[in-house]
Amino acid sequence: MLSAILPLLLNATLETLYMVSVALAISLLIGGPLGILLATSRRGELYEAPLFQLIAGPVINAARSIPFIILAVAIIPFTRLVAGTSIGTSAAIVPLTVAAVPFLARIVEGAVREVDSGLIEAAQAMGARPWQVVVKVLLPEALPGLIHGITLAAVAMIGYSAMVGAVGGGGLGDLGIRYGYQRFRPDMMIAVVITLIVVVQGVQMLGDWLARKADKRNL
Template sequence: MFSTLAPILLQATWETLYMVAVSLSIATAFGLPLGVLLATSGRGELFEALWFQRVFGPLVNATRSVPFIILAVAIIPFTRFVVGTSIGTSAAIVPLTVAAIPFIARIIEGAIREVDGGLIEAAQAMGARPVQVVTKVLLPEALPGIIHGLTLTAVTLIGYSAMVGAVGAGGLGDLGIRYGYQRFRPDVMAAVVITLIVVVQAVQSFGDYLARKADKRNI
């Protein structure tokens, strides 16, 4: 029985890792600059732009407040426009990415706001331009917190990827529903749950390791 289940389980695990890795990468590419601007565009800050705060702050909050499964269904037309279908592993990347962008943005904003303001003032006193302050001071100092945040996002996306399995997205969630729940196979359900636990633990441990390496206090 295990010899029959193993290939299917490995394929489902790969699909889950693929969905999470791609959506996390794309979401970080958008969420990083958004988070930096949210943290530095307030009154008297590096890139003062109050209109940006008024527009994107509520937008980020609104997107984060929508339950993921509802978001995934609501943006099906957008998903079809982007990838040509609303079913499958590639289609699942779209709602996963949309859900992760505001999450990452707030994480990065929070990590940057934790940086000692004295470091910013010192950099400005030495003639550093705003972009240099961000790239040479804020991001390096906030890196451990950012890594912790991205690790949390990855773990959350693993859970979300299991949810989209309910709508035919593939991955471990789809395996658990189609082969475990619908076919009354508790062994399949157990295998899926154990695999998810192992994957989450591996991701969390790797993220904690990277955060420790990036923390200057550990040097």
């Protein structure tokens, strides 16, 4: 029995890691700059843009308030437009990315805002341009918090990837639903849950280790 379960678990785990890693990378490329703008665009800040704050803040909050499973179903036409299909691991990347972008934007904003404003003022006093302040001061100083936040996002996305299995997204969630629930196999359901716990624990431990390495206080 175990020999029959292991290949299925391995393939589903690889699908889950593929979905989450690609979606996380894309959402970082979008949500990262968005979060930096949110953290630096208030009045008197590096990229002062009150109109952006007025529009972006509520939109991001609204996007974060939508339950993931509802979001995944609601954007099926958009998923089909982007991925060419609405089922499978590649298609699942679309709703995962859409859900993660506002989440990561707020994480990046929070981490950047925690940087001591005195460091920003010192850099500006030495003639640093706004982009130099961001690249050489804000991001390096916020790095431990960013890593912790990205780890939190990755763990949440693993949970989302399990939910997207309910709409044919593949991965561990799809395996648990098709084999564990629909075929009445509690052994498969238990195996999927244990695998998810192991994957989440591994991601969390890796993130904690990277954050400790990036923290200057530990040097």
